Amino acid sequence: MLRWSIVFLIVAIVAAVFGFGGIASTAAGIAKVLFFVFLVLFVLSLIFGRRSA
Numbered sequence: 001m002l003r004w005s006i007v008f009l010i011v012a013i014v015a016a017v018f019g020f021g022g023i024a025s026t027a028a029g030i031a032k033v034l035f036f037v038f039l040v041l042f043v044l045s046l047i048f049g050r051r052s053a
Contacts (some may be wrong), residue, residue, distance in 0.1 A: 001037060001041070005031045011027040
């Protein structure tokens, strides 16, 4: 999931460089959502992954 967020961030940067503002903002929004979902899942896996004792 982190990989997809980085891909959308790169797409947003490239689209912004070439002047496609709508596509850049959409790709940046998707990247932001995916990154926060990744962070939530990462924290949950840290919390619940230690219950194997």
